[in-house]
Amino acid sequence: MRVFVMMVMMMLLVGVGVVVLGSGRSKGYRPVVIVHGIFDGPKQFRMLSRFIKQAHPGTEVVTLALYDYLSSLHPLWQQVGGFGRALTSIMSRSPAGVHLLCFSQGGLICRALLYTLPHHNVHSFISLSSPQAGQYGDTHYLRWLFPERLKRNVFHVCYNNFGQKISICDYWNDPHHRARYLARSSFLPLINAERHHALAQHWKENFLRIRKLVLIGGPDDDVITPWQSSHFGFYDGQENIVDMRNQDYYKEDGFGLKTLDDRGGVELCQYSGVKHGAWHSNYSVFTGCIKPWLT
Ligand SMILES: *[C@@H]1O[C@H](CO)[C@@H](O)[C@H](O)[C@H]1NC(C)=O
Numbered sequence: 001m002r003v004f005v006m007m008v009m010m011m012l013l014v015g016v017g018v019v020v021l022g023s024g025r026s027k028g029y030r031p032v033v034i035v036h037g038i039f040d041g042p043k044q045f046r047m048l049s050r051f052i053k054q055a056h057p058g059t060e061v062v063t064l065a066l067y068d069y070l071s072s073l074h075p076l077w078q079q080v081g082g083f084g085r086a087l088t089s090i091m092s093r094s095p096a097g098v099h100l101l102c103f104s105q106g107g108l109i110c111r112a113l114l115y116t117l118p119h120h121n122v123h124s125f126i127s128l129s130s131p132q133a134g135q136y137g138d139t140h141y142l143r144w145l146f147p148e149r150l151k152r153n154v155f156h157v158c159y160n161n162f163g164q165k166i167s168i169c170d171y172w173n174d175p176h177h178r179a180r181y182l183a184r185s186s187f188l189p190l191i192n193a194e195r196h197h198a199l200a201q202h203w204k205e206n207f208l209r210i211r212k213l214v215l216i217g218g219p220d221d222d223v224i225t226p227w228q229s230s231h232f233g234f235y236d237g238q239e240n241i242v243d244m245r246n247q248d249y250y251k252e253d254g255f256g257l258k259t260l261d262d263r264g265g266v267e268l269c270q271y272s273g274v275k276h277g278a279w280h281s282n283y284s285v286f287t288g289c290i291k292p293w294l295t
Helices: 002-027 042-055 069-073 076-092 105-116 140-145 151-158 178-184 200-207 227-231 257-262 276-281 283-293
Strands: 032-035 061-063 098-103 122-128 212-217 266-270
Touching: 032 042, 032 076, 032 105, 042 061, 042 276, 042 283, 076 098, 076 105, 098 105, 105 122, 105 200, 122 283, 212 227, 212 283, 257 266, 266 283
Parallel strands: 032 061, 032 098, 098 122, 122 212, 212 266
Antiparallel strands: none
């Protein structure tokens, strides 16, 4: 009798073990593709890769080594082409889909990828302190690029064919020169559906293939200006902040942001005390707002 009970218990234990191992394996985390920001490259994302692999053992993490450091100043549409080829090849060998984690300027490149790569299989798009609504601020990047210029003069440099060949000009959004921004910027007004174009509907449908958009940012960033741009908020003509849900591109649903939000697909994450260069190595940010969406 006792032998019988022990055998049953052992069988149960082995059974439980098989179930636990089995579920662990069948879960199989999706690969995470990281797109870096301006003036950086894969090296800056080693800590983040380690966080991901520790939290989700076996995850493939690829930080795309393209347009690194000074090359990050290349025009964004050109970068979208290069990153697109690299991402396509990773997606094609990942039938269950991938996650896209994009930092700063990389977040704009990633959004354009989600519009333009047909049949992409990106599940979560994590936008880590990206100027999704544009940039208008005297940051140290700006002073390094245009030493003589204050932010109110940068539009002279940016809103013409030469300026548009510098990445930062592609998302320079001067609220006091709206008409010139709309007419002369070749990137942000298109991806934010602020200027009409023939592919807008197609882009929107393609963008809406994602399940989750995670927007991470915070008031102590010190580079993204206004910081609310990381949450799709931006200045009006008086430099007051208009938040995402009151932006025309949200209300008109020009690129699918409202649809995505209505179906519960948008997460806004805000953290204080994080400088721009610290987002990708902050463990609280990782556990709170990145890890939950990398399954
Ligand atoms: C990490 O994030 C926490 C939570 O917002 C913040 O208080 C802390 O200052 C951050 N640490 C660094 C080094 O950025």
